[in-house]
Amino acid sequence: MRIENVKALQRLAWELRLDIVRMMGPNKAHHFGGSLSAADLVTAIYFHALRYDPQNPRWPERDRFVMSKGHCVPAQYAALARLGVFPREELPTLKTLGSRLQGHPAAHLLPGIEACTGSLGQGLSFANGIALAGRMQGLAFRVYCLLGDGETQEGQVWEAARTTVRQCLTNVIGVIDCNGLKAMDTSYCGAEIPALAEKWRAFGWRVREIDGHDMAQICAALDWAIEEHPQPAMIIARTVKGKGVPFIENEPDYHNAALTQEQIDRAIHALQMQMAHMEEA
Amino acid sequence: MAEWRQTRYVYGEALVEAGRLNPRVAVLDADLYKSTRTVLFREAFPERFVDIGIAEMDMVSTAAGMAATGMIPFANSFAIFITAHCYDQIRIQICYPGLHVILAGSSAGLTQGPDGASHQSLEDIALMRALPKMQVLVPADGIETRAMTLAAANELSGPIYLRLGRYPVPDILDPSYRYQLGKAAILREGKDVALIACGHMVYPALQAAERLAAEGIQALVVNMSTIKPLDREIILQALGVCALVVTAEEHSIIGGLGSAVAEVMAEEGAAVRLVRLGTRDVFGESATADELLAKHGLTAEGISQAVRNSLRARP
Numbered sequence: 001m002r003i004e005n006v007k008a009l010q011r012l013a014w015e016l017r018l019d020i021v022r023m024m025g026p027n028k029a030h031h032f033g034g035s036l037s038a039a040d041l042v043t044a045i046y047f048h049a050l051r052y053d054p055q056n057p058r059w060p061e062r063d064r065f066v067m068s069k070g071h072c073v074p075a076q077y078a079a080l081a082r083l084g085v086f087p088r089e090e091l092p093t094l095k096t097l098g099s100r101l102q103g104h105p106a107a108h109l110l111p112g113i114e115a116c117t118g119s120l121g122q123g124l125s126f127a128n129g130i131a132l133a134g135r136m137q138g139l140a141f142r143v144y145c146l147l148g149d150g151e152t153q154e155g156q157v158w159e160a161a162r163t164t165v166r167q168c169l170t171n172v173i174g175v176i177d178c179n180g181l182k183a184m185d186t187s188y189c190g191a192e193i194p195a196l197a198e199k200w201r202a203f204g205w206r207v208r209e210i211d212g213h214d215m216a217q218i219c220a221a222l223d224w225a226i227e228e229h230p231q232p233a234m235i236i237a238r239t240v241k242g243k244g245v246p247f248i249e250n251e252p253d254y255h256n257a258a259l260t261q262e263q264i265d266r267a268i269h270a271l272q273m274q275m276a277h278m279e280e281a
Numbered sequence: 282m283a284e285w286r287q288t289r290y291v292y293g294e295a296l297v298e299a300g301r302l303n304p305r306v307a308v309l310d311a312d313l314y315k316s317t318r319t320v321l322f323r324e325a326f327p328e329r330f331v332d333i334g335i336a337e338m339d340m341v342s343t344a345a346g347m348a349a350t351g352m353i354p355f356a357n358s359f360a361i362f363i364t365a366h367c368y369d370q371i372r373i374q375i376c377y378p379g380l381h382v383i384l385a386g387s388s389a390g391l392t393q394g395p396d397g398a399s400h401q402s403l404e405d406i407a408l409m410r411a412l413p414k415m416q417v418l419v420p421a422d423g424i425e426t427r428a429m430t431l432a433a434a435n436e437l438s439g440p441i442y443l444r445l446g447r448y449p450v451p452d453i454l455d456p457s458y459r460y461q462l463g464k465a466a467i468l469r470e471g472k473d474v475a476l477i478a479c480g481h482m483v484y485p486a487l488q489a490a491e492r493l494a495a496e497g498i499q500a501l502v503v504n505m506s507t508i509k510p511l512d513r514e515i516i517l518q519a520l521g522v523c524a525l526v527v528t529a530e531e532h533s534i535i536g537g538l539g540s541a542v543a544e545v546m547a548e549e550g551a552a553v554r555l556v557r558l559g560t561r562d563v564f565g566e567s568a569t570a571d572e573l574l575a576k577h578g579l580t581a582e583g584i585s586q587a588v589r590n591s592l593r594a595r596p
């Protein structure tokens with residue numbers, strides 16, 4: 001997919017958010033916050049950046065997307081269903097017995113999922129492995145990996161950051177959904193936030209910092225990331241956890257929480273209002 | 282005269298053979314390639330070799346990504362590091378999706394020797410055996426090491442743990458031996474005691490059988506080289522003949538070969554005594570390999586003595 005029209009992508013992102021809230025539904029704990037913060041990034045990766053054939057999700061030369069922050073896989077499910085990789089009617093089976101839509105990604109169960117994640121910190125290493133295998137087989141594809149900012153506290157992320165550079169895997173593209181919150185608390189104290197970019201630069205990556213809800217900035221950064229360059233690219237996208245649902249936004253308690261039917265209705269209404277506002281703008 | 286070899290050395294050579302036969306075979310190491318002997322593969326196929334550096338978790342997850350993308354990766358380190366240090370990665374990224382990654386654990390067991398407890402892997406079989414889809418292979422000699430390495434590259438699928446050692450063992454098996462997953466072999470027939478051993482303990486078990494034969498005790502010896510899936514049939518066969526079973530492994534008696542055999546015996550309701558030889562819920566320590574094996578009774582004499590004691594104690 002390659003959609004250039006920013007407004008069309010914005011519309012898709014709001015639709016993804018609606019899909020996310022609807023598939024999660026009431027009275028069951030779900031990772032609302034991170035799934036919503038990542039929605040614009042996931043939309044742009046799938047519908048603007050990825051060379052991908054939804055009819056052939058195992059195409060060997062496809063670009064890959066690894067959801068390292070696996071708890072936010074509902075955003076990926078929504079995108080894959082929109083692409084037609086599996087039927088949209090399957091979305092509400094999320095986390096129910098026998099569903100292919102597990103609480104965290106299961107690559108062997110659902111086409112379109114590339115990696116089993118959910119234990120944080122492992123996705124970038126897996127993405128490097130995909131890239132290495134591609135090089136060994138002469139396949140030219142790109143590997144996109146979405147991490148959380150809290151996730152970068154895992155030490156393995158930095159093992160992988162070193163490997164990407166050391167093995168010259170410039171077809172690995174990192175994106176950090178930097179929503180500033182973890183399950184319990186803020187990701188970093190104020191002094192650490194600017195250092196995230198510096199850490200990646202120190203590891204040999206080139207870094208661009210953007211507003212992760214500005215679709216034009218996201219697309220421009222994804223285009224920048226595939227420019228020929230000796231260093232791999234990391235996009236640090238500042239986002240709002242729970243983006244689009246006001247009573248969830250920036251509330252750590254909604255990292256993984258159950259909403260009532262009334263709250264779900266309110267959330268859907270809020271998303272629809274913002275979508276309409278976007279259309280008018 | 283049988284050739285005495287360390288299984289890690291044979292593995293290093295077999296890996297090159299596997300790489301020659303199959304262009305999809307790739308090798309990862311974590312800064313131990315001279316010790317794990319993947320240095321030979323590194324020289325033969327540099328474009329399919331990756332030294333990740335001192336980052337075993339990253340290596341294992343990277344191997345998983347490679348396996349998901351058409352390669353057959355062999356990931357290498359010392360047995361304790363490639364199992365215990367990366368357990369979560371192995372569990373979720375390799376076993377859960379059932380990827381064909383071979384984890385080769387080198388210098389396993391007490392015979393790692395002077396480096397002491399931190400490097401002596403006595404829990405790796407237990408850890409790997411507990412993981413769904415994981416297959417656990419422990420070669421008894423050089424011949425079986427080569428056969429398993431080639432089978433892992435060309436015949437088997439799914440996650441594999443291959444346990445290797447740095448202690449010289451003589452070639453026991455016939456050079457024409459072909460490895461079959463889950464198929465153990467009776468190396469010697471007997472009717473008084475069944476000695477079920479794996480890895481480095483198979484040869485001392487055979488020696489023990491010789492000694493016991495001189496005393497009128499006929500020992501049946503099993504090479505249980507696949508710990509998972511376990512060959513239940515051969516255990517049942519042994520139970521049908523012998524009134525005593527002795528397992529021997531260079532590993533803790535908790536969770537390893539002895540436990541696996543005990544599970545089968547209990548489920549079968551076997552009224553047969555079981556003696557498990559291995560380390561008894563303790564860590565290793567720095568010493569020579571032979572000193573450590575003797576201390577833990579993992580020698581021909583140790584096995585023989587365990588048999589004598591058990592037969593004598595029987596009512």
